[in-house]
Amino acid sequence: MSQRYEIRFSGAGGQGLILAGVIMAEAASIYDGKQAVQSQSYGPEARGGASKSEVIVSDSMIDYPKATVVDALLALTQEACDKYSHDLKEGGILLIDSDLVTKQPKGNFKVVSFPIINTAKNEVGREIVANIVALGAIVALTGVVTRESAEKAVLARVPEAFVELNKKAFQLGYEKAAAAM
Amino acid sequence: MAKKVAFLQGNEAAAQGALYAGCKFFAGYPITPSTEVAEVLSAELPKIGGKFIQMEDEIAAMAAVIGGSLAGSKALTATSGPGLSLKQELIGYACIAETPVVIVNVMRGGPSTGMPTGPSQSDVMSAKWGTHGDHPAICLVPASVQELFEETVRAFNLAEKYRTPVMVMPDEIVAHMRERIVFPEPGELEVIDRTAPSVPPEQYKPYDTKFGDVPPLAAFGSGYRFHVTGLNKMDDGFPTTKAAVVQAEEERQVRKVDANIDDIVKFEEYMLDDAEVAVVAFGSTSRSARFAVNEARKQGIKAGLFRIKTFWPFPEKQIKALSSKVKALITPEMNLGMCTVEVRRCAEGKAPVHGIFRVDGEPINPGQILDKIKEVK
Structure with a gap:
């Protein structure tokens, strides 16, 4: 299972985390030619509540579609961070929103933090693209898919009118995370 | 094309x-x-x-x-x-x-x-x-x-x-x-x-x-x-x-x-030829089982997987044959024993059938199945 790489996107329902996971998995499976599975778990609420989306990337067939030990975790809320960081691997990567996750879990992993939602709101101009900012950051931190494939996958998912907005969101996320590494 | x-x-x-x-x-x-x-x-x-x-x-x-x-x-x-x-x-x-x-x-x-x-x-x-x-x-x-x-x-x-x-x-x-x-x-x-x-x-x-x-x-x-x-x-x-x-x-x-x-009836057999413990599973649980079987093999345990693709009619003939070949059967499922009761019926007592049941909204993870394989091998 050494080639198996597990990423978990977590936060609150409505933050677009499932979509971020789908795009990541599409980048791996359609554009990078790897195997990928995306799955999710969420409550019955349409908005709010802790929500997670998991992506497994591998060079070979993926049997168990859910995370076993998480290589990289994104947490956009304190609740999600508290709930979903327990199985983060030793030496893994934790990416958090520095405004919203103030209590960091203890453990032997690398923590990268910057104001993800604030970046979307004030630097890109729309809070709604926070998931794409986070995706850009995860791509930079994990290197599990190429930047080119991830960008292609993002753009294939967004309507024409929002291409520039999402491009900018992805780039900012990527660069901020790369700088924080 | x-x-x-x-x-x-x-x-x-x-x-x-x-x-x-x-x-x-x-x-x-x-x-x-x-x-x-x-x-x-x-x-x-x-x-x-x-x-x-x-x-x-x-x-x-x-x-x-x-x-x-x-x-x-x-x-x-x-x-x-x-x-x-x-x-x-x-x-x-x-x-x-x-x-x-x-x-x-x-x-x-x-x-x-x-x-x-x-x-x-x-x-x-x-x-x-x-x-x-x-x-x-x-x-x-x-x-x-x-x-x-x-x-x-x-x-x-x-x-x-x-x-x-x-x-x-x-x-x-x-x-x-x-x-x-x-x-x-x-x-x-x-x-x-x-x-x-x-x-x-x-x-x-x-x-x-x-x-x-x-x-x-x-x-x-x-x-x-x-x-x-x-x-x-x-x-x-x-x-x-x-x-x-x-x-x-x-x-x-x-x-x-x-x-x-x-x-x-359709089914898939994985690593069953020399298996001493057979996991019988279906749906997403069969994917956890496959992971567990691979891990067990790495540890030298002869485990295999019978994956049910057609639940009804139940693969009676195949489960019956399997049960006379192995030491134990394991049936993980996200319910309280529905497939287990069928497997037990088909096994006719020739091999013990150990269920793993989960109804808490969480999947059965590979670790649970691996633990059971080790326990019954």
Whole structure:
């Protein structure tokens, strides 16, 4: 299972985390030619509540579609961070929103933090693209898919009118995370 | 030319499989976690001259699907646990009226409203025993997005071939997860259509056994007239209480499946040749099991996996043979022992059967299965 790489996107329902996971998995499976599975778990609420989306990337067939030990975790809320960081691997990567996750879990992993939602709101101009900012950051931190494939996958998912907005969101996320590494 | 590939959700693949099989009619009532099947078909069916209708509830949706099929269209409905309970009376109607229909039922936590977004495998008994009376039952339990596409095509084939309802039952994990899928070219997968009558309308009888156990089915509106009822019926479709006719008809309906088990039952064997411990699993749980079997092998334990693809009719013959080859069987499932009781019945005491049950909305993880393998080896 050494080639198996597990990423978990977590936060609150409505933050677009499932979509971020789908795009990541599409980048791996359609554009990078790897195997990928995306799955999710969420409550019955349409908005709010802790929500997670998991992506497994591998060079070979993926049997168990859910995370076993998480290589990289994104947490956009304190609740999600508290709930979903327990199985983060030793030496893994934790990416958090520095405004919203103030209590960091203890453990032997690398923590990268910057104001993800604030970046979307004030630097890109729309809070709604926070998931794409986070995706850009995860791509930079994990290197599990190429930047080119991830960008292609993002753009294939967004309507024409929002291409520039999402491009900018992805780039900012990527660069901020790369700088924080 | 390169084949078309996509990164698709299980439910979307079920809808695409239905279209590949020639489905032209969908009636349903939206329910999590099956709604995406309806969503895709509401967009796609009108483009190909098909019909999509959202009914007032699940019962009406099942009735509409029976009507759609009798009018000559391959017909589908999609639902989840509570909806399946509501459909049961009309599923029985489809059985006795010998109407080909496909029901995609995505398994979520139950009973009742249960856990709408949580995975489960607890509807497999409802697939066989949910509607009352003796009747044939076919239920397929795919484990991947690609397989959900292919097994939906097969479900239509079996429904058409045997003139009976067929259920496709992915658990919520398989229905909601996304994987890469390679679309088969037209003609690559077999597509079976119901047998049309070979006699003129005035000689047609909808349940005429001189054509075999599965009589040809005419489409309403094509000039062939016949009677449809939920009562026990004669060859012309009209009700009867004649003992010999009712007995023979009931037996024939069940025989349509029982005499064709080898055609219907599909399964996959993994690392079973020298296995001492066999895990018997289906749906997403079989993927945890495969992971666990691989880990066990790395540790030198002779474990294998029997993956059930057709839950009904149950792979009795194969489980029976397996149970005399291994030291122990393990049955992980997201319910409190539904597959376990069947495996135990087939094993006839030749090997102990150890269940692993979870109904808390969480999947059975590979570690749980590996621990059990080590415990019973």
